[in-house]
Amino acid sequence: MHRFANPARFMRLSAAILPWTAALSVVLLGLGIYLALFVAPPDYQQGEAVRIMYVHVPAAWLASFVYALVALTSAIALIWRHPLADIAAQSAAPLGAGFTLLCLVTGSLWGARMWGTWWVWDARLTSVLVLFFLYLGYIALVNAFDEPGRGARAGAILALVGVVNLPIIKFSVDWWNTLHQPASVFRLGGPTIAAAMLWPLLIMALGYTLLFATLLMVRMRTALLAAKLRALRLAEVEREAASLMPQQTALS
Amino acid sequence: MTSAVMTYLAMGGYAAYVWPAYGVTLLVLGGLTLWCVGAYRRRQRELERQQRESGR
């Protein structure tokens, strides 16, 4: 773990990986959107409206996955105090919030005509809205302290508290009767989605995931550059203070 | 030809739902990308300037 938690090593490693994940995510997203809009067949019930599913479902998966990552890296930061873990958690959170918002908006567009409503307070929709508020609360808490270390610690605790919401999101459709349909892909007994629709969905999901990985690395690099910048400025201030000292003593 | 395109764009009557869904996807994913890359470039420039000043 320590080997990867070394910032200098992370900068080298991410510089090597970044161009590949970036290129691959662009290719997969392009291919996925093409398949979703032009190749995938209309659904026997939903007709062409099923095409919303290809941008909604990956956003929903990523919303939960990114939160799990924020919680995991927060736990690592709390327990082992790895400097990179806090940076990873804080870099991932706004991306997760973006995916959650995308999930909510596209789901609403789908439900408007299919269900006959933009929004209902069933267990699935409510728990995903709670996930969105958890992301916002985490971001606000982390940035609200003068001392970055304290904000990071408070945010990490909130992130861990919020983990209870993840199983609620996943199993809400099984535990309680909801308006939202049960899982179609990750379920016992295999997917209940035709292969011609499953492939474009999986390609889109992989594209979303690689885009997330790319942006996470970019944001972590940004944070490390900022830390380096702060260190340089501090060193300069100290040097200037030191060079002024003898003159001041001479004057007095 | 044009009528085939129009039929496609109509999305079986769901144009007002399908196209906004893809529009908002592009907006969110593209927006996140521009935001992340923009912040990275800004930091890079600041760091280069600081390194030049420190090196003097």
Add this chain to the structure above:
Amino acid sequence: MTRKRRRLIAVLAGLGMLGLATGLVLSAFSDNLVFFYSPTDLKEKPVPRGRELRIGGLVEAASLRHESDGKTVEFRVTDGKSDVPVTYSGALPDLFREGQGVVVEGKLDAAGAFRADTVLAKHDERYMPREVVEALKKSGHWREGEAQPEGQAQR
């Protein structure tokens, strides 16, 4: 603004967010976690007439009738064991079909019929192109309502 004050506001904002999140979960727990009742639930635990509630089930096959006014419909919601007659006037969602899942919001009238003011269609977890469904039907592998929304026939 002093640091202490800012920190205090930050902590309060964080707690507020958590409170809001938990509050939403709890309010969902109390009356919305069970988003709807099945017709059998209704038989077993009678609810007061005139109370707003939701019933979920399948639109019973061959029960849908359109009134002459062109917007009022009558159908029966069934869970395989019991069923409830429903009347509704207004626009129906696109997935509303006989044999498909539905959630109706409204009140029971004195005669035991349900007057719905909202009709929501429930989608099941099956995503398939039309041709595949037809092929399955032709080969006899298609089971209607096989993957039914829960809280219905199997309950």
